[in-house]
Amino acid sequence: MSVTLHWIPLGAGGRVVARCGRVYESVSARTRHERPAQPVHAALTVVTDGSRYIIEQAPVWGAPPGDRGVRVTGPVGLRLLGRSRYFRYEIRCWRDGLIPDLAAELARCPIPGDDRTAQRIIDATARVPAFTWGRRAPGTTQMWNSNSVAAWLLVTAGIDPPLPPAGCHAPGWDAGRVIARSDQG
Template identity: 45%
Template sequence: MTSPRTHPPTAGVDLYWLPLGGRPGDRGEGGGPLVRWSGRAYEAGCARHEHRQPCDLYHSALLVRLDGHVHALEMAPAWDVNGRGPGVVATGPVGARRLGRSVLFRYEVRCRVDATIPDVAGAVDSPRRVSSDRRAARTLLDLVPSFPTATWGRDELTTGEMWNSNSLVAWLLLGSGHDTGAIAPPPGGRAPGWSAGLAVASRSRAR
């Protein structure tokens, strides 16, 4: 994986790290102040429990370039009006299965063609080119509809970590054969849910 830089629109998979909740003033996929504040409270609790300093929290998204098109891949709250539109591949519940009947407690897996990622201007240490291989990019896109729509914020798949947007990106990358060993959030940051995605993808590859 190379250092962050601008890439031409050829076949490739680029990873973006976005601050959880976006930066103050952002209005896109990050979820806004509520997500930012709740994320800080969650991380403060984790840090106290683990006897460490709090970290910056990140969620991840992908831009996949293939055959002259750019596919924006992410998982976001269904209530996020800035993200509504074509390209919703799947939906899942947030917090608890029974709550998923309400749009307020539902997430969307989105794969938009010739689109970009809202709040991408606020991405940190990004983009990260994960692959320039055309076959790997195609395999990743073909996997999207098969993503396990477990409950966001819970550990239904018994990985030891919650399921969330980072789980989607990690699951897609490892499941499509990409090398995820060197991928890490920006210095001083954490990406909860990433290990969960890797764990579930590893199970599938082992079958």
């Protein structure tokens, strides 16, 4: 059994998302009274009972064909826009899947646990809240995104999620932690 948290630069392998992420981080850093950091995207790899699963939130458009283990879908930007596949995301629990930008990974963090912990993460993927990506998550001050999903899954499985690597900022990370703790409470 193993669970690994991957920290990948936001928009790795592309220009638009990376550029928009840097602009967002520059503005966000000013409001936090900090220096801009590297914005990152979180994904998980879970290995249990001889099977490997990739758990990630990603856009529906441009997804590879076939079964990607989609457990939840949600809107991007505005709920109304979510009617179009171009404004929808999916939460994948993809057996033998891949993380397209894994080669650009900045850091990885092994998560302690056992097979029950790994199975709790896999089972929880079907219950991830389908909040609107990029909008403030209810009861929090942060947007809902891939980082929120990874943090939510870890807390739901009984794991205290680690902080992002030094020099990195994971927008939405605390939103996932807050929502998961309120779900348990």
